[in-house]
Amino acid sequence: MWSYDIASSTWNQAQNPQTSPGDDSDGGGQPVQNAAEGAGLTVPSLGRGYYFGGHLDVHTTAGWSISVARVYLTSLLEFTFPGRSNPSVSNNNQAAGPLGLYRNITQGGLQDTASFPERADGVLVYVPGFGADGIILGLAGGNNDTFTQMNIIDVFDIANSTWYKQATSGPTPQIRVNPCAVAQSAPDGSSIQVYMYGGQNLVPAGSQIQYGDVWILTLPSFTWIQVDTTNQSVPPARAGHTCNSWNAQMVVVGGYVGTQLECDTPGIYVFNLSSLTWQNTYTVLEGANNLNQQKPQEMDPNAMSGTYGYEVPELVRSVIGGSALGGATVTAPAQTATAGPFATGSPITYTVTGTGGAIVTETSSPKPGSGGSGSGGSNNGSKGTNVGAIVAGIIACIFGILAAYLGFCTWVYRRQLHLYKNHVAMAQRAHLGTPGVVGAGIPAPGTSLDSRSRNSGEASGSASGNGSGRGNNRTPYQQLASNNPNASQLYGNISTANSSTEDLISGQEPSFLGVFLNPRRSLRVVNRD
Numbered sequence: 333m334w335s336y337d338i339a340s341s342t343w344n345q346a347q348n349p350q351t352s353p354g355d356d357s358d359g360g361g362q363p364v365q366n367a368a369e370g371a372g373l374t375v376p377s378l379g380r381g382y383y384f385g386g387h388l389d390v391h392t393t394a395g396w397s398i399s400v401a402r403v404y405l406t407s408l409l410e411f412t413f414p415g416r417s418n419p420s421v422s423n424n425n426q427a428a429g430p431l432g433l434y435r436n437i438t439q440g441g442l443q444d445t446a447s448f449p450e451r452a453d454g455v456l457v458y459v460p461g462f463g464a465d466g467i468i469l470g471l472a473g474g475n476n477d478t479f480t481q482m483n484i485i486d487v488f489d490i491a492n493s494t495w496y497k498q499a500t501s502g503p504t505p506q507i508r509v510n511p512c513a514v515a516q517s518a519p520d521g522s523s524i525q526v527y528m529y530g531g532q533n534l535v536p537a538g539s540q541i542q543y544g545d546v547w548i549l550t551l552p553s554f555t556w557i558q559v560d561t562t563n564q565s566v567p568p569a570r571a572g573h574t575c576n577s578w579n580a581q582m583v584v585v586g587g588y589v590g591t592q593l594e595c596d597t598p599g600i601y602v603f604n605l606s607s608l609t610w611q612n613t614y615t616v617l618e619g620a621n622n623l624n625q626q627k628p629q630e631m632d633p634n635a636m637s638g639t640y641g642y643e644v645p646e647l648v649r650s651v652i653g654g655s656a657l658g659g660a661t662v663t664a665p666a667q668t669a670t671a672g673p674f675a676t677g678s679p680i681t682y683t684v685t686g687t688g689g690a691i692v693t694e695t696s697s698p699k700p701g702s703g704g705s706g707s708g709g710s711n712n713g714s715k716g717t718n719v720g721a722i723v724a725g726i727i728a729c730i731f732g733i734l735a736a737y738l739g740f741c742t743w744v745y746r747r748q749l750h751l752y753k754n755h756v757a758m759a760q761r762a763h764l765g766t767p768g769v770v771g772a773g774i775p776a777p778g779t780s781l782d783s784r785s786r787n788s789g790e791a792s793g794s795a796s797g798n799g800s801g802r803g804n805n806r807t808p809y810q811q812l813a814s815n816n817p818n819a820s821q822l823y824g825n826i827s828t829a830n831s832s833t834e835d836l837i838s839g840q841e842p843s844f845l846g847v848f849l850n851p852r853r854s855l856r857v858v859n860r861d
Contacts, residue, residue, distance in 0.1 A: 553664070
């Protein structure tokens, strides 16, 4: 281990470092091996670094016999920075000294089983949240005989020092070694996109095929999405390169491009992680803090750095839902997690506000134990379930139903009013026509109610040959109904409580209130007309 002292501009080497005892470690007191081609990762917010897998051979270890085959590793070497503490190390949670602390994690969950493959030339990606200290994803890599499949992802829960496996969905990238990968968080934290670029395939043995493709593994759904760069000017395919993200852009440096290209010019490339396009220049965005984070994440030391300006690409939103700022609707792995941080935890989420403090997106808070405070993460501005939005939605739904009901009643009322006018016209024709026809005896408009009743009774008495008609005070429409054998079918029973139907039968103009109170009865009259 070499360290560089900035103040004195000098390099210093730690002599004969040894491991410390701790959770799932080798027991401590063991020399740190000079493993090569492992996957390295630094997590500044935790003050730790990690080195995963790799191999030992004659080129790495003094005294190694050339007759002894290369040995591939499954261990995860953890380094705690000087001055930082680590509760997983058995030192009474004291801060590490000037040489730091090593913990060789060899028994974390699946790590000591045959299902956990040996590997080198892989890549590690840190993702905050989902566990008290975040998680690490192990992608790609392999040994001389086998290569890590990309449809099963190794997930390391840092706080519990335990490895898990998580199945993926969607199209699966080809097996490969030496790719690079970076992660970006949606502004509200509801989803994380891991971008993997390049790498090479060593199958069959002796053959090297470099890749120039870009893949996205979106979390927590664990879905692979391939980026289409067919119509773009793309860099030469490569392996063994490095990737770093800042201002929502991935900067690619170096790599092996095969024997077909003498010189890779310029050797540095930029990929826009929001628009999913290769671009000619790197664009510096202003307004972020020193962690380069999207507000309001800027005060959270556990948030994913380098995400300022990042927007969830449309290609990803078509799979997980939501908007450019987050709000993912797919919040669990497509292949259900049975254990580990994705079965019990959740991401660190935020409320994103726009101009004037208006809420742009809002996601639910992390579950207990999956973030919160201290080293486990923060939940700045998280509001949980938006009760106001739910109440507003219910009120809008009620008004919508009421508007539809009023519209229906208006239609029925207009139909009944039209029917009423037709009946008035028929009554006028009957009054002016020959006695004895249906409706005869119904007075013309303008005749007083007493005279109408009297005339109606007299007409009825004359027709029957006796004087009983003098006591008949039925309304003209009741008289019309008595003369019409189909009246009961047309108008129904008129002995019930007053409604627009009774208004129509009694010769009165239908009222909208009557229709509103009994639309079904009113509609029956309209349908029988």
